[in-house]
Amino acid sequence: MKKIFSFILLIFLIGCKQTAEPPPLPEDDFLIIAHRGASAYAPQHTIAAYELAYEMQADYLELDLHQTKDGQLVVMHDRFIVNQQKEIPVADLTFEELKALHDESPGPREAVSQGQQGKNEGLVSLQDVLERFGTDANYYIELKTPGDYPGIEEDLIAQLKSFGSLSGKQNPPWIILQSFDRKSLQRIHKIEPDIPLIQLYSFEIPPSFNESDYRKLTKYASGIGINQGAVSKELIDQFHQHGLDVHPYTVNEKEEIRQLYEWGADGIFTDRPDIGVEVKQEER
Numbered sequence: 001m002k003k004i005f006s007f008i009l010l011i012f013l014i015g016c017k018q019t020a021e022p023p024p025l026p027e028d029d030f031l032i033i034a035h036r037g038a039s040a041y042a043p044q045h046t047i048a049a050y051e052l053a054y055e056m057q058a059d060y061l062e063l064d065l066h067q068t069k070d071g072q073l074v075v076m077h078d079r080f081i082v083n084q085q086k087e088i089p090v091a092d093l094t095f096e097e098l099k100a101l102h103d104e105s106p107g108p109r110e111a112v113s114q115g116q117q118g119k120n121e122g123l124v125s126l127q128d129v130l131e132r133f134g135t136d137a138n139y140y141i142e143l144k145t146p147g148d149y150p151g152i153e154e155d156l157i158a159q160l161k162s163f164g165s166l167s168g169k170q171n172p173p174w175i176i177l178q179s180f181d182r183k184s185l186q187r188i189h190k191i192e193p194d195i196p197l198i199q200l201y202s203f204e205i206p207p208s209f210n211e212s213d214y215r216k217l218t219k220y221a222s223g224i225g226i227n228q229g230a231v232s233k234e235l236i237d238q239f240h241q242h243g244l245d246v247h248p249y250t251v252n253e254k255e256e257i258r259q260l261y262e263w264g265a266d267g268i269f270t271d272r273p274d275i276g277v278e279v280k281q282e283e284r
Contacts, residue, residue: 020193022222025245026172030283031267032276033140034058035250036077040271045075046121047132054133058273059172060140061133065126065156066090067149068098073126073159079145081105091148099123126159135164140176142200146184153188157195168194178225189220196222198247203230214242223266225249228256233263240264254279 025031037049038056050061064077072095080087083101090098102123129139146152156177160166164174178198179185185197199221201207207230217224223245226235231248239246249269251257257279260268270276 022220023168023194023196025196025222030261030280031059032273033060033062033267033269034273035062035269035271038273045124053273054137056274057277060138062140064142064144066144067152068093068095070094075124075126130163135174138172138174143179143184146181157192166192166194186220198223198225200225202227206230218242236264
């Protein structure tokens with residue numbers, strides 16, 4: 001009888017964990033999220049870019065995440081690396097193979113387009129970033145193409161737990177996870193419901209959401225990330241009415257940041273965290 005009762009209790013607890021409410025994000029705050037670090041001033045996804053963003057007092061360091069063939073979590077934007085004009089998927093390379101190819105490359109295309117030298121500091125792993133900043137910094141991590149990496153959700157959570165608590169009691173949260181992949185976020189919410197999750201969107205025209213869309217979102221997400229061009233005050237208000245935060249990306253001009261602040265956005269992704277912090281301090 002005791003065994004039957006214990007089994008029923010276990011099923012009940014698992015069910016409760018899977019249907020837990022998404023954790024809230026900080027109220028009355030405007031989060032400055034350093035997009036790939038302070039990537040307007042230093043090559044993206046480098047320790048230098050993250051150190052600069054940290055010095056600029058960004059609220060979050062934003063990382064793009066992929067996983068190598070041998071299970072290493074690496075911080076880079078693309079799901080492939082170009083070698084001899086061929087695109088080689090990250091998932092097909094070991095960490096050492098990827099590192100060797102990465103170190104041979106001239107630097108991120110985005111850095112060059114922004115007028116930087118694109119200095120290559122070497123491939124950065126998630127562990128490198130966590131070891132550098134630990135729990136002194138907050139992290140906003142994007143799972144880029146999680147379908148390419150079976151089990152990446154569990155591996156990421158395990159690595160984060162080895163560096164700090166994921167109890168959900170931090171304010172602001174130490175970790176926020178984001179993805180365009182809804183199924184990946186739903187999987188994370190079942191595994192670790194205390195982590196705030198952000199559903200990413202990109203629209204060419206202003207979107208329209210119905211009540212069914214909001215109901216699905218609020219089962220696992222604490223908010224959305226959406227391209228700046230699709231944002232309006234009305235859209236922000238609609239998401240707020242359903243208890244969801246809105247973080248537009250990628251916003252670099254001072255007046256545009258100020259407008260989003262005045263519209264009630266809950267934060268912005270920016271390549272220029274110093275400008276975002278400046279606006280935030282002016283508006284307080």
